[in-house]
Amino acid sequence: MRVSYSKAPSAKPDMLVCPVFDHGKKKSIDHPAVRKAVGKMKKDKLFQAKNGTSVMLYPSSKNLPKRLLVIGLGKKSKASETKVRNTLAKLLKGYQKKDINSIALLTCTDINQYLQAVVEGMLLINYNPAQYKTGKNRKKVQETLFKSLTIVGSDITADERKAVKRAQVLSESVDVVRDLVNGAPNHITVDAFADKAKKIAKKNKYSIKVYNKSWITKKGMGALLSVNSGSGSKSARLVVMEYKPKKKSKKAPILLVGKGLIFDAGGYNLKPSKYIEDMHQDKAGGSLVVGVFNALKALNINRRVIGIVPLTENLIDADAQKPSDVVTSYSGKTVEIRNTDAEGRMILADALTYGIETYKPEYTIDFATLTGACVVALGDRYAGLMGNNESLVEKIKKAGDNTDELAWKMPIHDDFREAMKGKVADLRNIDDETSSMAGASKAAAFLEHFVGKNKWAHLDIAGVAYNKKPKDIDHPFATGYGVRMMIDFLENC
């Protein structure tokens, strides 16, 4: 969406949006007629600005659009960025229709400390998940999107412009993730995914390497290759991106690793109907990493960041891995494949070993739609958060609280570490005996065997990355979970 600024409202936009607090300083509304109208409604008890309420006015002034949407944000003392973002998103969704293309936001000194959240709410809903419709069908969906947003205010400060820019960069980056995750697996193939990462790297002048299968083979990444073995001509890739801040720093980098499963059919432990249809979402962790890279330079993040995404499908053919196969991972540790559907941990294992060995990061964080068990435990509200370093885990949890991308701490018990040890090899990818118990934690325990003593955290995003029942800021399907949280983390870690 195009975003521009204007000192005073005009009649041009299709709708002017004016968010106000209950008992807020009406004086602060940056337009005398609007101020008066809101004041009168309050006096007449027609509109009290309770959070989530709104009224549509149809001003006859020639300097105002024909629609003026006044949005209540509730009491300022009870406000939060999350509440403001959600309220804007929820209410504006109701006006995403054909005849409303251009919108304007009337700023107000009273709400301007929440400007980023206000604009995020407006931008995050402006997304079309139906990428593949054509002709009339496409037009119909496109028509519902806002095309332009004008920020109106007589005295918009540099900080306020910065807040708007942050909202723009973040929501654009969330959309990068949503597009990748929603991408059909015959469109977003391993190469198309890597190309998107390359495009972002080129635009921002990051260095990027996309390693192919022969490189992966030469390196001995047997865990990634094992998952890829059933994919025929559909090859494996390892994407490695690097962002360096302008201001040089000697600090060790942050390593972000994301699961890039283009499609997870399960392999010979084939997924049944109802579990297989949406497994193109299984690249959400890797997509999150690419989304973060889309934002790093624009937000001038002051930290070196490495992003690694192992890419493959998990399919079946004569060469596919089988339960009872034993493979040698890049670390040298051998793994018994006890279930071909526990593939995410395999590809992450090699990516983690490689990333830690090559870049010696201060912190390593991985993101993966890793287990159905995590969805059962935490639903679509919390990601599962595990790790081997309490302070890192706590920092990630805090970042998620700040951006309302919530994560809930789960334990890794020594028993779970033990349960992932193999009978004939060093490790096994599921514990046969009690595989239905503590699945999210045991997957993390498996990963932990590959990070050694390095400070590491793992986010299981299986429940939060993709939703058929969208939250206020989302439309159905990919949510783009994690980008805003990770930027918050990188700014504060």
Ligand code: BES
């Ligand atoms: N990609 C799935 C997990 C998943 C489930 C993601 C639901 C998104 C929504 C993962 O590869 C998987 O198949 N996990 C297995 C692990 C099991 C074999 C131990 C699962 O959860 O069933």
Ligand code: MN
């Ligand atoms: Mn699987």
Ligand code: ZN
């Ligand atoms: Zn998977």
